[in-house]
Amino acid sequence: MYIAAGRYWKDSGYELASRVYRFSPEGTLSWKLPAAQNYPLSVNWIDSSQDGKNVVFSTGDWTNSLETSAVVYSVDESGDLRWKYEIPPLRPYFVSAAIWHGLDVSDDGSMITAYTGDGRKYLFYDSKIKEPGDRKSEWYSEEFQSNVTAPEELEGSVIYAYGEEAKIASENEILYLTGTTLPAYYPGNVTMAHPLENSLVSCNAETGETSWTYSLGGRCTGIFCSPDMRFLVLPVGKDTSSGNTQVHGIHMFDSQKSGNGNSKLLWTFNTEGVVVSAAVSSDCTVAAIEVPLQLENGDVTGKHRLIIVR
Numbered sequence: 001m002y003i004a005a006g007r008y009w010k011d012s013g014y015e016l017a018s019r020v021y022r023f024s025p026e027g028t029l030s031w032k033l034p035a036a037q038n039y040p041l042s043v044n045w046i047d048s049s050q051d052g053k054n055v056v057f058s059t060g061d062w063t064n065s066l067e068t069s070a071v072v073y074s075v076d077e078s079g080d081l082r083w084k085y086e087i088p089p090l091r092p093y094f095v096s097a098a099i100w101h102g103l104d105v106s107d108d109g110s111m112i113t114a115y116t117g118d119g120r121k122y123l124f125y126d127s128k129i130k131e132p133g134d135r136k137s138e139w140y141s142e143e144f145q146s147n148v149t150a151p152e153e154l155e156g157s158v159i160y161a162y163g164e165e166a167k168i169a170s171e172n173e174i175l176y177l178t179g180t181t182l183p184a185y186y187p188g189n190v191t192m193a194h195p196l197e198n199s200l201v202s203c204n205a206e207t208g209e210t211s212w213t214y215s216l217g218g219r220c221t222g223i224f225c226s227p228d229m230r231f232l233v234l235p236v237g238k239d240t241s242s243g244n245t246q247v248h249g250i251h252m253f254d255s256q257k258s259g260n261g262n263s264k265l266l267w268t269f270n271t272e273g274v275v276v277s278a279a280v281s282s283d284c285t286v287a288a289i290e291v292p293l294q295l296e297n298g299d300v301t302g303k304h305r306l307i308i309v310r
Helices: none
Strands: 002-010 014-023 029-033 046-048 057-061 070-075 081-087 101-104 111-115 121-125 153-154 157-168 171-181 199-204 210-215 230-234 249-254 263-272 274-280 286-293 307-309
Touching: 002 057, 046 101, 057 101, 070 111, 081 121, 111 157, 121 171, 121 263, 157 249, 230 274, 230 286, 249 274, 249 286, 249 307
Parallel strands: 101 157
Antiparallel strands: 002 014, 014 029, 046 057, 057 070, 070 081, 101 111, 111 121, 153 157, 157 171, 171 199, 199 210, 230 249, 249 263, 274 286, 286 307
C-alpha cells in the first residue's frame, strides 16, 4: 500500500509539504520518502508495477507560484532511487509544473507515462531511462515534448484543457483524460471551450500521435479498467463550462473492438446526479457511485446511491 500525504497553507504565499509512505500488507511501515523531512512540493499520485519493484510518483507545484519543475521519481521496493526525470515549467504560460493523476506504470513496470496539468504528455521506457546521459521522453519535440491539450490561442484567448489522468491500455496504446477549459494566463478569459475539453484521447505508443478522441460531455474523475484491461468505464459529471447536467452518467468501452472511440463504445447509462467513481469486472459488470448536485436555482438532482449495471 502506498500513501501520499500532503498539505498546503498560505502565509505571504503558498507553501506545500508532502511525503510518500509504503506499508506492508500487515500495516507495517516499510519506508517513507523523504526519510527525514517533507518534500516542499505536492505529491498527487503514485503507481507501481504489479511486483512492486518499480514505484513511480511525482512532485510538483499545482499553485503555479513556487517557480519549480515537476519531477518524476522511480524507486524500488526498498524506496531507493532508480531514476528521476525533470519536467520544466511550460513558459511563458506557467512558472511551475505539476502532475495531477496523470501518472501510470504498466503492470510489468516497463512503461511509464506522465501527463502534466498543462497538457503535455510523456512516455518512458524503463530500460532506457535508467541509462546515463541526456535522457528524453520517447515523444520528444522542442516545443512541447508532446502536446495533448497544451495552451493555444483560440478566438483571442490562450486556453488549455487540464490534464486529468493517464492510463497505459496496452503496449501499443496510451489513454489520456482531459478536463475543463482554463485560461493559460490566470486570471484570464475563456471565450470558448477547448476542442478537447472533457475528452478521452487515445495515442499510439510508438509515435505519440493521436489515434482518436471521444468527447464525454462533462468532467470525468478517472479511467477505470477491468482486471483484464478489456473494458473501460468512465464516470461523468456536469460540464463545468456550460453547466449542462444532462451529460451525467457512465460510459462503457470495449478496448478489443476495432475503430475509434465511437466504435468501441458499448453503452452509456444516464444518471440524475454526478457519478464520482466506478469499477468494472471482466464480465462487464459496473459498480458506480452517484452523488447529488445542487443546481444554481437551489434544486437538488440525484441521490447518494450505489448503481450496478450489467
